[in-house]
Amino acid sequence: MNTAEVLIRCLENEGVKYIFGIPGEETLELMEAIKNSSIRFITVRHEQGAAFMADVYGRLTGKAGVCLSTLGPGATNLVTGVADANSDGAPLIAITGQVGTERMHLTSHQYLDLVNMFTPITKRSKQVVRPDTVNEIVRIVFKYAEMEKPGACHIDLPCNIAAMEVAGEVAQAPLKHHRENMVYASDDVLRSVAAMISEAKRPVILAGHSAVRNGASDALTKFASTAKIPVVSTMMAKGVIPCDNTYSMWCIGIPQKDYQNYIMEQSDLVIAIGYDVVEYAPARWNPTGDKPIVHIDETPNHINKFYQPIEEVIGNISASLLSLCCMCRRTSDPEWALYIREKMAADHARYDLDKSFPPKPQKILHDIRIVMGEDDILLSDVGAHKMWIARQYHCYHPNTCIISNGFATMGIAVPGAIAAKLLNPEKKVLAVTGDGGFMMNSQELETAYREKIPFVTLVFTDGNYGLIKWKQEERYGDSYAIDFTNPDFVKYAESMHLKGYRIERTEDIIPTLREAFEQDVPSIIECPVDYSANMELSERLKNLKV
Incomplete structure (x- = not known):
């Protein structure tokens, strides 16, 4: 051998x-x-x-x-x-x-x-x-x-x-696997943290990806519901608490100061559960560096001047949270956060019935959510659409919206969808990408066809690197060196024996998605997008009052 x-x-x-x-x-x-x-x-x-x-x-x-x-x-x-x-x-x-x-x-x-x-x-x-x-x-x-x-x-x-x-x-001979003993946080630390949480007037949970990968979703949801604490998730932890849970404040992470940032700002204790500083820079939610923080995770986190926990609960996340459920004494609903949630929900629904064309990103994502089941999987590429997915696409379960936000790499959605569909052949798998990111790895659709791995790729088309255009317009008032042309994506699909679709009316988004998911080969849907919504959101959030 x-x-x-x-x-x-x-x-x-x-x-x-x-x-x-x-x-x-x-x-x-x-x-x-x-x-x-x-x-x-x-x-x-x-x-x-x-x-x-x-x-x-x-x-x-x-x-x-x-x-x-x-x-x-x-x-x-x-x-x-x-x-x-x-x-x-x-x-x-x-x-x-x-x-x-x-x-x-x-x-x-x-x-x-x-x-x-x-x-x-x-x-x-x-x-x-x-x-x-x-x-x-x-x-x-x-x-x-x-x-x-x-x-x-x-x-x-x-x-x-x-x-x-x-x-x-x-x-x-292959080496044997040795099961590692589970590590639990000490009772003294848990009691100390429970006292802090019980005494806090406006505690907030910041949930990160480690809570997802360590299977702590159920325990986190129970802890938040029992202790009546609002939960803000990072992009990589979407769905760690169901989006329709009363205490879910959805996702933080877009560059602008959104509703979730005000929730973090008004808190007097941040309970970071499974949070990693690479997911969303602590300087964005703790700019003065003086916010009291409790860190709950399997491992200690990286420390910087904006992230200095006053207590670390290191051990199995689920076990720690279930212990805290029994120790914390909180009886009042966080009315201040629930009020913000109401305003946020109204904001998110403003384009649900909009029929203008090209459709705004909010409308596209609203229609995607109608078609996708609670357990189906969306993979986001990186670009302006990622910001809208983080903000508008709400999830019921963990690992149903995959976003790269540590390294945040363009081109991940199509190959990532191949892996997701291999693992979940019974689920709908949707890769959502911009026309910039799509062309970085679109060749892997031939791999998907050859290997008989059907999924749908929805391409937001605007003919430029939209996220950089958005940032340039915010900072300088115009854009530079971000425009390009695209092939005919329908013909591009057909050249690889795939199904190709083009959205020409906003009313066609839902039926086109449903038809594409019925195909036994990969499909590409070209969807123009009205990214005037980007600067509209920036201006609206600049004047946001909660």
């Missing part, structure tokens, strides 16, 4: 079902081993797409998604997706082929020091330098990728090492 075969055997032991990637000369032994394994290899059209598929796979399952490339340019193409997973807390393993060890001291065709290249964007980056270490390396990188805070890890396999025989049963 050679090193490549042992590595793939170890991946099977880790529960790997898919590898996303592109074969190369330096991965021939790996590809042969995969061919003879239980793992399904999904050949993509660009390595970045493979990394995004592994990224979203890891985010939805908590188990590391795996992507593979050859050396040099194949590996550099993985970088953005790997960095996205690492920043967003998604477990991912990137495997790269490499030149033989006998060439590494030379200036050599396609050679880069990949271990050092991946080190800043992974939790661990390791090269297999001896055949008898591969089983240890695989177990190490999976352990680190999947433990809190999850992230990306990298294995570099030189082609001569891959072909070498691994001697002995011990070296050939």
Whole structure:
């Protein structure tokens, strides 16, 4: 059994079902081993797409998604997706082929020091330098990728090492998994925090992505409902409390000062549950740095001058929250926050019945919500539409709206939707993207067609990089260097044997979405959008009074 075969055997032991990637000369032994394994290899059209598929796979399952490339340019193409997973807390393993060890001291065709290249964007980056270490390396990188805070890890396999025989049963055998003991917060800390919460006049929960990935949604909802505390979620924690729960204040995160910012501003205690500073900069909701904060999570968070918790509750999030349910003494509804919620709900509904064309983003998202079931999955790309999705698309369950807001990478929606549909063939999966982000990885729709993975891609078309235009107009009053032209997206779809649609009346959004979801091939819906709503929102929020 050679090193490549042992590595793939170890991946099977880790529960790997898919590898996303592109074969190369330096991965021939790996590809042969995969061919003879239980793992399904999904050949993509660009390595970045493979990394995004592994990224979203890891985010939805908590188990590391795996992507593979050859050396040099194949590996550099993985970088953005790997960095996205690492920043967003998604477990991912990137495997790269490499030149033989006998060439590494030379200036050599396609050679880069990949271990050092991946080190800043992974939790661990390791090269297999001896055949008898591969089983240890695989177990190490999976352990680190999947433990809190999850992230990306990298294995570099030189082609001569891959072909070498691994001697002995011990070296050939995958390492066993050892279940880690659950860590619980101390009773003293919990009592101290419960007293703070009970005494606070206007406490607010800021819920982050760790609460989602650690399965704390039910406990958080119970705690908020029992203690009568309003909940503001980050973009990456949408749905952690049902949007129709009385205490759900929906999502914070757009650049402007929105209703949720006023809720945070008026609070006298912020209970940060599963919150990571990369999700939404604390300077935006604690600009003076003096807001009392309690940090509840599986791990300590990063500290800066705007995020200095007075108490940290470190341990299983659900257990901590259920304990606090019993300890906190709060009986009054937060009327101040519920009043803001009423005003916010009226604001969000202002374009629900609007029939103007092109439709405003609020109307498009209202109609999407009608078509999508509570458990269906929307994946947002990055652009102006992401801000509107964060603000207007309300979720009933966690992991039903996937937004990259740690690294916030354009081009993630289409490959991410492939992973989401692979995992959830019974659900509707919708990739929502702008025309800028769509063209960065639209080639992966051929992958979806070839692999028989049907989902719908809705493209907001405005012919420019809309989010940057919005920011330029806010700051300078005009825009520069952001315009481009688009292909005919209907013909583009048809050229790949997909279904293509174009929205030509606002009334057509709902029936077109429903028809697209009935297809057994991927579909593209081109939808013009009236982004005059962007500056309208900016001006309205500038004058907002609550």
